[in-house]
Amino acid sequence: MTAPPEPGNRVALFHCMVLMRRFEEEVLRIAQDHPYVGRQHLHIGHEATGAGVVSALEAGDLFHTNHRNHGYLIARGADPGRALAEIMGRKDGLNGGLGGPWHLCDRSAGFQSTSAMVGGSVGLAVGAAFGLKTQGSKAISVTHFGDGTLDEGICYEALNLASLLALPVLFLCENNAKEGQRPSSMLAAKVLHDVPDALQIRSMVVDGRDADAVAATAAEAVAHVRGGSGPVFLQADLERWPGSHQTTPEFPTGVTDLSLAWEEDRIEGPHAEWVRDHDGLRAYAKKLLADGTLSQDQVLEIDRGVLAGIKEARAFAEASPYPDPSRLLDNVFA
Ligand SMILES: Cc1ncc(C[n+]2csc(CCOP(=O)(O)OP(=O)(O)O)c2C)c(N)n1
Ligand SMILES: [Mg+2]
Structure with missing residues (x-):
């Protein structure tokens, strides 16, 4: 179990990103070894956004995710062994093995719910924000969803209500639609944040591959929401990982090799462009090396420590x- 990164601690931010990546690579391996585990929606390639936003939150804040849930669960401090056990449907899982990957939650880590229904997390988070405001709490509610979610009717009611009642909710939209394309074939708005803008919700846009930029922008967004000034729509622009919509568990960009942060000539293969230009984890390792925050040995040491923890987590789950x-x-209520 690892505590979420403290604001301003860039090494902890990097550590959190490595943890998210290695956890999900293990999920992929488990899906390869145990076909019954089924299809996984991975958050690989979104770690800079995930860790950056989590670093801006406090322990009592309530988080609600969509189907790309594992990274946030682990980043907020859930136990990786119990999380893997839940994904494998085991008794010691976070939800007794009865929830599975698409209903994961861990209230002790402020991780309220996963909703596999596109848009579900948005309605749940606005409801939680209403509860927090009614109780006079200083905590905020966060909903994590993708660009395609703005197709869903529930978003419009939820955004409208959050704005009208000035609810303490952060709408975190991970936009992984291709640049220059409409966010979704089902959405008439060409610019995503035009939607919250029309409802008088403050919107912010950040490069979701840049962990420092996300951490700084998220801190500003969270301060606005916590200060009682109403909701914020934070749009993180990302380039989808080539494996983000796979039906059979594969590593299209290979198992992560952090030494590619300094051995760029070795980046090759059909997805070399994604690894070189869009992988926020590799980019952050490179940045921390360039500004002298970490050495190559320290990067590899962090990775080894995380991998050892993940190995133990898997053994626990198995x-x-x-x-x-x-x-x-x-x-079961029906
Ligand atoms: C209400 C509903 N409709 C359709 C689906 C099937 N579905 C699962 S993920 C997904 C795409 C969601 O896109 P986006 O919100 O942009 O998230 P991304 O997968 O790109 O991260 C769809 C349509 C669903 N789970 N729920
Ligand atoms: Mg999307």
């Missing part, structure tokens, strides 16, 4: 039994 079949109908 050793956990399946839940007792008598629990099958627990939490």
Whole structure:
């Protein structure tokens, strides 16, 4: 279990990004080794956005994600072994093995819910924000969703209500649509943040591949929301990882090799452009080396430490039994 990065601690931010990446690579390996685990929606390539936003939050803030959930869960401090156990449907999973990857939650880490329904996280987060405001809490609510989610009717009601009632909610939109294309074939607005702008919601746009930029922009957005000035729509622009929509578990860009941060000549293959120009994790390693924050050895040492933790987490998950079949109908309300 690793605490979320403190604001301004760039080494912790990098560590968090490595943890997110290595955790999800393990999820991919588990899906290869155990076909029943099924299809995974990975957050690989979005780590700079994820860790940057998490670094701006406080422990009591309530987080709600969409289907690309694992990275945020781990970044907010959930136990990786229990998270892997849940993904594998095991008894010691965060939700007793009954929720699986698409319903993961860990309230102790301020991670309220995953909604596999596109748009579900938006409505849930606005409801939570209403609750927080009613209680006079200083905590804020965060909803994480993608560009395609603005197709969904629930977004319009939720954005409108959040604006009208000045609710403490951060709308975090990970925009991984191709540059120059409409965000979604189902959305008439050509510019995503035109939607919140029309509803008098403050919008901010950031390069989602740049961890420092995200951390700084998220800190400003969170301060606005926490200060009672109403919601913010934070749009993080990203370039989709080539494996983000796969049906069979594969590593299209290979297993992450952090030495590519300083051995760029070795970047090759059909997705070399993504690795070179769009992988925020490699870019951050390169930046921290260039400004002398970390040495090559320190980068590799952080990676080795994370990998050792992930190995233990997997062993814990593999050793956990399946839940007792008598629990099958627990939490089924219909
Ligand atoms: C209500 C609903 N409609 C359709 C789907 C199927 N679906 C799963 S992910 C997805 C695309 C979501 O796009 P976006 O919000 O941009 O997230 P991204 O996958 O690009 O990160 C769709 C249509 C769903 N899960 N829920
Ligand atoms: Mg998208």
